[in-house]
Amino acid sequence: MSIILDKISCKYETDMINEHYALKCITAKIEDGEFIGVIGHTGSGKSTLMQILNGLVVPSGGSVYYNGEDIHEKNYNLYKLRSEVGMVFQYPEHQLFETTVFRDVCFGPKNLGWSKKEIELSAFEALFQMGIESELYYQSPFDLSGGQKRRVAIAGVLAMKPKVLILDEPAVGLDPMGKRNILDKIAEIKAERNCTVILVSHSMDDIADYVNRVWVLDDGKLIIDASVKEVFSHKRDLEEIGLAVPQITSIMHMLKDKGLVVNTNVTTIDEAKMEILRKLR
Amino acid sequence: MLRDITIGQYYPADSIIHRLDPRVKLFFVFIYVLSLFMFGNLVSYCLATILLVVAIYYAKIPVKFLIRGFKPIFVLLIFTTFMKLFITDGTVWFKLWKFTITKEGVIDVIHILVRILYLIIASSLLTYTTTPTRLTDALEQVFKPLNKLKVPVHELTMMMSIALRFIPILVEETDKIMKAQSSRCMNFSSGNILKRIKNLVPILIPLFVAALRRADDLALAMESRCYQGGEGRTKMRILKYKRQDFFVYILLAIYFVFSLIIHLLL
Ligand SMILES: Nc1ncnc2c1ncn2[C@@H]1O[C@H](COP(=O)(O)OP(=O)(O)OP(=O)(O)O)[C@@H](O)[C@H]1O
Numbered sequence: 001m002s003i004i005l006d007k008i009s010c011k012y013e014t015d016m017i018n019e020h021y022a023l024k025c026i027t028a029k030i031e032d033g034e035f036i037g038v039i040g041h042t043g044s045g046k047s048t049l050m051q052i053l054n055g056l057v058v059p060s061g062g063s064v065y066y067n068g069e070d071i072h073e074k075n076y077n078l079y080k081l082r083s084e085v086g087m088v089f090q091y092p093e094h095q096l097f098e099t100t101v102f103r104d105v106c107f108g109p110k111n112l113g114w115s116k117k118e119i120e121l122s123a124f125e126a127l128f129q130m131g132i133e134s135e136l137y138y139q140s141p142f143d144l145s146g147g148q149k150r151r152v153a154i155a156g157v158l159a160m161k162p163k164v165l166i167l168d169e170p171a172v173g174l175d176p177m178g179k180r181n182i183l184d185k186i187a188e189i190k191a192e193r194n195c196t197v198i199l200v201s202h203s204m205d206d207i208a209d210y211v212n213r214v215w216v217l218d219d220g221k222l223i224i225d226a227s228v229k230e231v232f233s234h235k236r237d238l239e240e241i242g243l244a245v246p247q248i249t250s251i252m253h254m255l256k257d258k259g260l261v262v263n264t265n266v267t268t269i270d271e272a273k274m275e276i277l278r279k280l281r
Numbered sequence: 282m283l284r285d286i287t288i289g290q291y292y293p294a295d296s297i298i299h300r301l302d303p304r305v306k307l308f309f310v311f312i313y314v315l316s317l318f319m320f321g322n323l324v325s326y327c328l329a330t331i332l333l334v335v336a337i338y339y340a341k342i343p344v345k346f347l348i349r350g351f352k353p354i355f356v357l358l359i360f361t362t363f364m365k366l367f368i369t370d371g372t373v374w375f376k377l378w379k380f381t382i383t384k385e386g387v388i389d390v391i392h393i394l395v396r397i398l399y400l401i402i403a404s405s406l407l408t409y410t411t412t413p414t415r416l417t418d419a420l421e422q423v424f425k426p427l428n429k430l431k432v433p434v435h436e437l438t439m440m441m442s443i444a445l446r447f448i449p450i451l452v453e454e455t456d457k458i459m460k461a462q463s464s465r466c467m468n469f470s471s472g473n474i475l476k477r478i479k480n481l482v483p484i485l486i487p488l489f490v491a492a493l494r495r496a497d498d499l500a501l502a503m504e505s506r507c508y509q510g511g512e513g514r515t516k517m518r519i520l521k522y523k524r525q526d527f528f529v530y531i532l533l534a535i536y537f538v539f540s541l542i543i544h545l546l547l
């Protein structure tokens with residue numbers, strides 16, 4: 001069970017004349033149960049790559065294999081793919097449309113043709129997992145706050161019980177609490193269902209805290225595909241393409257510059273604490 | 282598919298037609314379309330064709346883009362053609378099972394096709410070569426006299442320019458929403474007509490919400506920059522006729538008078 005990207009490239013017609021390659025020859029493999037983080041500057045092609053994984057954008061070159069089958073083969077069932085690879089878009093709250101929160105969450109499972117009982121059970125479960133208070137279930141989704149809407153929209157995808165969950169900047173535009181909240185929930189769900197998660201984020205701290213493996217995109221190219229520790233040891237390279245290391249890592253770098261010879265290959269606060277204590281002892 | 286909608290799109294290029302005064306182009310398209318519908322004879326159609334070909338040539342716009350504009354109305358066009366072809370009474374040319382094709386029917390179809398196609402080409406040529414701002418500037422200038430009759434010309438043209446500006450944004454928004462719903466396994470293209478209409482709900486509601494949100498934002502942004510309508514508002518670029526503009530007016534007059542004479546003679 002895996003997803004393989006084989007020399008994917010993708011072009012868009014920008015205005016009416018010009019073409020623009022949003023992705024250039026991307027090759028990678030995703031194993032079951034991985035938690036992958038995707039970083040890259042604005043316009044580096046993150047969203048495009050995620051939509052290709054879901055079969056929503058057809059690449060102009062290369063192929064995508066899901067469990068060994070080419071998803072752009074003529075008689076490949078894209079509905080089946082989308083039922084197994086769930087995608088939460090950037091600003092997913094913009095896709096809400098039903099009269100009540102609960103009905104909106106049921107929309108995805110309903111399209112899968114499950115029985116009524118299964119649909120409702122799955123919707124309840126997803127809403128519960130995303131921490132939506134039960135008073136809100138029968139309210140209009142348009143009356144909720146931004147963060148609540150976001151969680152409802154994510155629940156709408158979770159209710160389909162995807163085996164692979166793709167999240168395109170799920171926490172953008174939320175306050176720090178709401179952000180932590182959503183990411184913690186996702187980590188919880190991942191641990192519980194043992195699914196594969198791909199998380200796009202602009203926050204290096206979030207990436208360092210949650211994921212195992214990181215993809216760095218720069219101008220449509222996959223330039224680094226490595227573990228968190230290794231990616232954030234390339235401080236210079238990341239800064240060159242407009243990215244950064246997690247705050248705690250840069251603090252360690254500063255300490256080192258000031259003369260405290262610590263190991264800078266640290267990505268979380270706990271690790272940093274241990275390292276500094278070790279040094280001061 | 283949605284990106285085929287080309288109404289109101291601008292094609293950036295540097296050509297004589299692009300540089301013409303927008304009022305000239307506006308009058309030109311108006312008179313041109315008028316002439317298409319007033320004079321329906323072979324000679325005037327030939328003249329109209331020549332004019333159109335010359336304009337396309339000088340506008341430096343690839344024919345590909347002009348043809349793209351037809352795609353959305355293609356089905357409609359085919360449908361009207363067949364309806365007209367089979368239900369018009371008159372001299373029977375030939376019979377096909379239950380349908381009869383008449384001479385009048387064929388002539389009518391030719392009229393309809395030429396007029397609609399030329400109308401679309403001419404008007405998309407106008408928007409391809411004129412930015413929405415210039416176009417609305419021109420409209421405002423042309424209709425300025427109506428201000429005296431208490432018609433809010435500035436406001437109306439402003440509305441038009443905003444509408445034009447919003448077409449690509451809404452197209453993009455629709456694209457995004459369609460993608461989001463199809464990632465929730467929504468099936469657009471199955472079921473009977475009733476089901477398909479119901480299928481539009483998950484697209485249309487988020488689209489309306491998005492449009493209202495954008496309209497709200499825009500209104501706020503305009504107000505916070507002290508926009509208060511046309512009264513006393515000055516323009517950064519003032520429209521001024523140049524030599525080539527008069528030349529085009531003369532060309533237009535010759536075309537119109539000539540067509541009129543032929544129409545009266547025939
Ligand atoms: N529908 C589209 N039509 C034309 N060009 C597009 C379209 N979507 C994306 N692009 C272009 O493709 C490139 C990659 O866009 P993409 O949305 O994948 O970037 P991103 O990494 O997700 O950026 P962000 O961090 O801002 O979300 C950009 O240059 C963008 O202009």
Ligand SMILES: [Mg+2]
Pocket residue numbers: 046047048090168
């Ligand atoms: Mg993006």
